[in-house]
Amino acid sequence: MSNRRSFDVELADLKQDILRMASLVEQSIYKAMEALLNQDPLIAKGVITGDDAIDRLRYEVENNCIRLIATQQPMARDLRVIVTGIKILTNLERMGDHAVDIARAAMCVCGRMPTKPLERIPQMARMVQHMVKDGLDAYVHGDVEKARQMCAMDDEVDEIYNLTFQNLISYMEANPHSIPCVVYLLLVARYLERLADRATNIGEDVIYLVTGEWHELN
Amino acid sequence: MENKITIRNLNLYYGDLQALRDVNLDIQERQITALIGPSGCGKSTFLRVLNRMNDLIEGVRVEGRVLLDGEDIYGPDVDVVQLRKRVGMVFQRPNPFPMSVYDNVAYGPRIHGQKNKRRLDEIVEASLRAAALWDEVADRLFHSALGLSGGQQQRLCIARLLAVEPDVVLMDEPTSALDPISTLRIEELLQELKNNYAIVIVTHNMQQAARVSDVTAFFLNGEIVEAGETHKLFTKPRDQRTEDYITGRFG
Ligand SMILES: Nc1ncnc2c1ncn2[C@@H]1O[C@H](COP(=O)(O)OP(=O)(O)OP(=O)(O)O)[C@@H](O)[C@H]1O
Ligand SMILES: [Mg+2]
Secondary structure, three states, X not given: OOHHHHHHHHHHHHHHHHHHHHHHHHHHHHXXXXXXXXXXXXXXXXXXXXXXXXXXXXXXXXXXXXXXXXXXXXXXXXXHHXXXXXXXXXXXXXXXXXXXXXXXXXXXXXXXXXXXXXXXHHHHHHHHHHXXXXXXXXXXXXXXXXXXXXXXXXXXXXXXXXXXXXXXXXXXXXXXXXXXXXHHHHHHHHHHXXXXXXXXXXXXXXXXXXXXXXXXXX | OOEEEEEEEEEEEXXXXXXXXXXXXXXXXXXXXXXXXXXXXXXXXXXXXXXOHHHHOOOEEEEEEEEEOOEEOOOOOOOHHHXXXXXXXXXXXXXXXOOEXXXXXXXXXXXXXOOOHHHHHHHHHHHHHHOOOHHHHHHHOOOEHHHOOHHHHHHHHHHHHHOOOOOEEEEEOXXXXXXXXXXXXXXXXXXXXXXXXXXXXXXXXXXXXXXXXXEEEEEEOOEEEEXXXXXXXXXXXXXXXXXXXXXXXXX
């Protein structure tokens, strides 16, 4: 097999690895929200222990990227594929960490959650999941337009976050006994807001991959 | 920035074969311009246009304009010997003359009329220093240049060229016959020389072009497909053909 051919195979593998990592992270976020909404500590635990696999995969794939840079001295699109690959991996790994954060918060509220204050957290979570999915679709298809649209959703998430934050504070003022529980919901809202930022970063990476230019979309 | 050399609508024919097509390029002072492209695309031909070395080849016809500091080098009053002094060339294989190290470097100045022994000594030392060779040959200036290593010979050829105080240095694959260490020394040397000269280098080594040059021009079938800042050309080329070439997907 020619050098170029085997390099192409490795670049294709890299894409597959990133998608594999992304699907683990998507699942992790999904499960963390399920743990919170169903108040299920077992599911939360699963998310926390599952994060090791995500971390391992991240280092494995990142090492691969470094090896490709050292051995292939990539140029042009090849270079951008690998550089954005590393950045997307980093973002995904952090997203996995936020899923763990949410799972931890879920364990803290389990069994004592008042029904009302979930507020718009489920809606925020759906939007975040949507953004992550669109970000990865944009990555797979090199779709700049989709990446842009996805990044635009970040503003909406921010708005819902601010609203939710206010509402939860008011709720705690009115129901001081709920504070030890609701304060974790504040954190969850914050983690979701950070997840949306990470998804936006992936959108920026996709735009760089395709156009060779960085656009700050946050 | 001032253009050192301005090339406009350049066509070149070897008899019936058109080797360069409508080439336009600006070569700037204190910059290294790299020429890349597949074998036979016209890089060496183009380089030879810049000091009229093609004049020595039977049946060559050149159209278009090549301005050195604004003056057409193909104009009727141009002194070609003087032109080649201003626009010097280093070749792929080091080609020292079969004489001493000293005489190799003094050769050009002597031809151009320098007879003063003291002055020649100064020129030889300064040129060898500028070519980063002085320390290695100071104690064998009067030994044959053919006894030097390949990398040393190539630096000697550069010293020989610098001795006649050119404005522009042309290099045709100057390191392709050298080992990696000698190659790095020449590349470091280029970075120093670029403070005083406009340098044009042909290289088949993409990493070398990316490492050393400020501007890169990609030639294909006698045309410039794309020319621009090196870092841009190697991270996001504008033309798909450039992309294919620099990523090794060509053909
Ligand atoms: N003296 C010559 N007479 C006739 N044709 C020539 C002559 N020199 C070069 N050519 C032709 O002109 C074209 C360009 O050749 P040139 O040597 O400039 O290519 P190059 O880009 O320097 O290639 P390489 O990378 O192999 O050195 C080729 O088709 C070549 O065959
Ligand atoms: Mg050549």
